[in-house]
Amino acid sequence: MSISDAIYRPFETLIRPLDIPYRPLPSKGPVAVLVHFISMFRGVLISLALSSMAMEAINLTIVWGLSVIVDGVSQKGASAFLHREWPLLTFLGLLIFPAMPIASFLLNTLNSHTLGIGMPAAIQWQGHKAVERQDLAFFHDLYAGQVASRLQQVSSAVQQQIIAAFQSIPRFLLQLVGSVVLLSSLSWQLALPVVIWIALNVALTIKMAPIFAERSRRTAKQRSLVAGAITDLYTNMQMIKQFAAEDSEAGAISRIIRKAIHTQHGEQRIYRTSELIVVVLNTTLWLVMLAIGFSGLVNGFLTVGEFVGAVYILQRLSTQIFTFLQMGQQIFQAIGTIKDAMPVMTTPPTIIDRPDAASLTVNSGEIRFQDVSFAYKSGKPVIDNLSLTVRPGEKVGLVGLSGAGKTTLVSLLLRFYDIGDGAILIDGLDIRTVTQASLRRNIGVIAQDVALLHRSVGDNIRYGRPEATKDEIEHAAKTARADVFITDLADGEGRKGYDAFVGDRGIKLSGGQRQRVAIARVLLKDAPILVLDEATSALDSESEAAIQEKLNLVMEGKTVIAIAHRLSTIAMMDRIVVLDQGRILEEGRPDELVERDGLFARLWKRQTGGFIPEEINEPLPASPAT
Numbered sequence: 001m002s003i004s005d006a007i008y009r010p011f012e013t014l015i016r017p018l019d020i021p022y023r024p025l026p027s028k029g030p031v032a033v034l035v036h037f038i039s040m041f042r043g044v045l046i047s048l049a050l051s052s053m054a055m056e057a058i059n060l061t062i063v064w065g066l067s068v069i070v071d072g073v074s075q076k077g078a079s080a081f082l083h084r085e086w087p088l089l090t091f092l093g094l095l096i097f098p099a100m101p102i103a104s105f106l107l108n109t110l111n112s113h114t115l116g117i118g119m120p121a122a123i124q125w126q127g128h129k130a131v132e133r134q135d136l137a138f139f140h141d142l143y144a145g146q147v148a149s150r151l152q153q154v155s156s157a158v159q160q161q162i163i164a165a166f167q168s169i170p171r172f173l174l175q176l177v178g179s180v181v182l183l184s185s186l187s188w189q190l191a192l193p194v195v196i197w198i199a200l201n202v203a204l205t206i207k208m209a210p211i212f213a214e215r216s217r218r219t220a221k222q223r224s225l226v227a228g229a230i231t232d233l234y235t236n237m238q239m240i241k242q243f244a245a246e247d248s249e250a251g252a253i254s255r256i257i258r259k260a261i262h263t264q265h266g267e268q269r270i271y272r273t274s275e276l277i278v279v280v281l282n283t284t285l286w287l288v289m290l291a292i293g294f295s296g297l298v299n300g301f302l303t304v305g306e307f308v309g310a311v312y313i314l315q316r317l318s319t320q321i322f323t324f325l326q327m328g329q330q331i332f333q334a335i336g337t338i339k340d341a342m343p344v345m346t347t348p349p350t351i352i353d354r355p356d357a358a359s360l361t362v363n364s365g366e367i368r369f370q371d372v373s374f375a376y377k378s379g380k381p382v383i384d385n386l387s388l389t390v391r392p393g394e395k396v397g398l399v400g401l402s403g404a405g406k407t408t409l410v411s412l413l414l415r416f417y418d419i420g421d422g423a424i425l426i427d428g429l430d431i432r433t434v435t436q437a438s439l440r441r442n443i444g445v446i447a448q449d450v451a452l453l454h455r456s457v458g459d460n461i462r463y464g465r466p467e468a469t470k471d472e473i474e475h476a477a478k479t480a481r482a483d484v485f486i487t488d489l490a491d492g493e494g495r496k497g498y499d500a501f502v503g504d505r506g507i508k509l510s511g512g513q514r515q516r517v518a519i520a521r522v523l524l525k526d527a528p529i530l531v532l533d534e535a536t537s538a539l540d541s542e543s544e545a546a547i548q549e550k551l552n553l554v555m556e557g558k559t560v561i562a563i564a565h566r567l568s569t570i571a572m573m574d575r576i577v578v579l580d581q582g583r584i585l586e587e588g589r590p591d592e593l594v595e596r597d598g599l600f601a602r603l604w605k606r607q608t609g610g611f612i613p614e615e616i617n618e619p620l621p622a623s624p625a626t
């Protein structure tokens with residue numbers, strides 16, 4: 001172990017941010033959130049406060065010692081004083097070295113090394129744990145960038161302010177009490193103005209505190225809005241460029257930034273005004289103290305040593321009050337920041353596992369929607385008293401006009417939302433009685449809009465089954481016909497093949513390539529239930545035919561619900577369910593439905609230009625039934 005390790009490792013391991021178990025944040029208010037984080041690091045914070053107070057006690061003792069030395073030397077002469085008072089001088093010397101540097105090292109290392117790094121990481125981690133538990137619906141109402149920015153702001157604000165508070169408040173209080181006691185021992189006439197000055201400062205702080213908090217909340221909100229809007233813009237850059245909307249978007253962003261500047265100006269006005277009041281109070285105190293001091297020297301109720309001590313104490317007090325004021329402002333800034341971020345971190349999720357939730361094991365794979373009703377916001381039902389049983393191994397295609405509720409129905413199966421009435425059962429088990437993780441582990445999804453993470457293509461496939469081996473990943477890719485393009489992939493960092501990164505949300509891959517990766521991912525997952533949201537929509541007809549064949553393989557023995565737009569997908573289904581306004585309008589085999597003169601037949605005819613094939617299983621030319 002190196003010397004550096006021996007000195008710093010203990011400080012670095014005092015807080016292990018990622019090992020702290022998650023505890024839900026209190027929703028009572030920003031102060032409760034502050035207290036929550038304080039209690040998380042109380043041991044280190046108390047050590048910080050103690051070392052800070054030790055520093056102050058050393059400083060006050062040195063001041064007292066200096067005034068004794070000045071008086072002693074002036075009254076008894078230097079050599080007699082030094083001869084008699086050597087124990088005091090030795091004591092003061094030991095305070096200056098080594099006590100002061102040791103306390104200072106301890107203070108700075110606990111501050112910047114232990115808390116400065118460990119605390120924001122822990123707060124961010126706990127905040128992330130709170131956010132990831134939120135319902136999917138929660139993310140639909142916010143900019144993703146705004147959520148991230150709020151977490152970032154909270155972690156840095158809370159960390160800075162808690163550290164500052166623990167370092168400065170006890171020290172400042174000790175300094176106040178110590179200074180008043182020292183001044184009183186010198187002369188009550190000097191102590192009195194200081195007591196009045198302290199009372200005025202306290203009154204000012206009490207008056208300004210709620211204003212600081214409200215202004216800071218507004219500023220934090222504007223800051224997170226700027227971050228959210230900019231992130232949203234960058235995420236949708238392609239669309240913005242397509243519409244040549246850079247200028248209008250820049251205009252929108254500049255308006256948000258201008259508003260943020262305006263809010264910050266408002267906040268700073270309050271801060272600067274309160275500082276101005278403190279300056280006036282300080283100056284008045286100085287004038288009063290100097291007047292009393294000189295009068296004390298002239299009238300003999302103060303010695304030169306006492307006068308020097310009083311001036312030194314006063315100088316330190318008036319400097320410290322600014323630090324204290326700034327810290328007060330920052331604490332209220334932190335409270336405002338927390339207030340703004342509280343909905344993100346403390347809104348309790350509504351979709352939660354029951355305490356006794358079982359782990360779902362799918363044996364046969366029957367899915368039953370039983371009198372299911374659902375509305376997004378209390379309003380018009382999107383799913384209206386719908387009953388549907390999908391037999392084990394059956395392939396059901398959902399067809400319907402846009403907005404009929406097809407995607408909603410599969411979202412309900414995945415329990416992204418809880419239904420209003422009725423029940424959804426898998427193998428006879430209500431999905432609300434099993435854990436969400438086990439439910440979703442048993443359902444493979446290939447969505448229309450394939451989401452990939454900005455990681456290597458191999459890691460994106462591995463997402464289906466994290467423990468999969470390299471061979472299994474390559475096999476899945478081959479089956480999905482993704483290997484043909486993966487081997488040619490290379491990214492800007494020189495990574496190739498399965499190691500090449502796919503760009504933000506997979507932007508560097510074509511739509512068809514992204515879908516093949518998604519199919520490989522689901523193949524690897526090998527879940528007994530499959531949800532296909534028009535899985536082949538982004539493929540050219542040649543690739544589609546090839547993948548359709550693979551999908552047939554994937555679907556074998558699995559229960560499948562497919563949101564089917566393409567005729568070729570519809571043709572693969574055992575049964576078609578036609579949805580309209582959240583209700584089942586028609587159902588039956590595809591060929592039966594074509595014969596029946598209902599909505600499905602109409603959609604079918606529109607897509608095929610009136611052409612009704614004799615053999616429904618034959619691959620068909622056109623696209624969506626919607």
Ligand SMILES: Nc1ncnc2c1ncn2[C@@H]1O[C@H](COP(=O)(O)OP(=O)(O)OP(=O)(O)O)[C@@H](O)[C@H]1O
Binds near residue numbers: 140377403404405
């Ligand atoms: N997250 C949401 N919040 C609120 N309303 C929603 C949400 N998602 C969908 N809706 C509404 O629910 C209704 C059904 O939408 P859904 O996406 O289920 O239809 P769909 O049949 O899948 O349509 P499409 O074929 O166009 O994808 C629509 O009126 C839609 O506006």
